[in-house]
Amino acid sequence: MSVRQSLLAILDQGPCYGYQLRAEFDRRTGSTWPLNVGQIYNTLERLERDGLVEKGDVDEQGHVYWQITAAGRADVSAWLQSPVARAQGTRDELAIKLAVAATLPGVDVSAVIRRQRSASLAQLEELTSARYTGADPDGPEHLAWSLVVDSMIFAAEAALRWLDRVEHRLDAHPQHALRLELSTERPKRGRPAKAPA
Structure with missing residues (x-):
């Protein structure tokens, strides 16, 4: 923002x-x-x-x-x-955490997802039960507040849907197939090449 x-x-x-x-x-x-x-x-x-x-x-x-x-x-x-340009790359800590956890041996990714879902549900409950405390429930301040809170509610709902999808995708793979061992290949110096658009 x-x-x-x-x-x-x-x-x-x-x-x-x-x-x-x-x-x-x-x-x-x-x-x-x-x-x-x-x-x-x-x-x-x-x-x-x-x-x-x-x-x-x-x-x-x-x-x-x-x-x-x-x-x-x-x-x-x-x-x-101007429209807001949403970031194309992800710096979302949760997405990175689950991507790394899914490829590490010995990590119970389902438990990580369950804990995150529980926290996301609690956040969603808190947001949906939030009440405007200003003086005029029909005024512009209430409208501004509700626009921001609605955005946060939709983001929390989207996060829960995404967690469902992650869980479904992980369930479709045997745990050993997801394990990613350290590479023996020496990385090249410098910045990695950009992915094609």
Whole structure:
């Protein structure tokens, strides 16, 4: 998720100081992605370096208000009009863990899957029983919160379906056929060749 773009989009609504930006981000995401103030200020400094925001007025409490520049507005517009490109490679720890575990001798991969399924089911239960605690259940904050929570619910459901598929595929192979011994071939130096697209 692009914290950078989200903060820029909020600043496109008007000048804000750091804590205010964090509060606005929380309101718009249902507090499902906690940001610390240090992260906000580091992001603002990079945005300023890139010419997308600038420091504005300072109030009587010493809050520095940041404001978006014309280049920042163009950046926000481009972000909002562009589809999100999902990563094609996987850096998903669970996928890597199961792929490695399935090829190691002596690992009970079914037990690994059972533990993960149990944790995923607990997460799904927690998400489906979550209730909005804001003041207006028909307001924009509730809508923002529910969009993010729905996304998390669908991701948890997809993870459970994927675990079912993994288990089915592993059941179709005898355990000894999955074992992958260490290669005796010496690897070449340098980066591995990219897989064909």
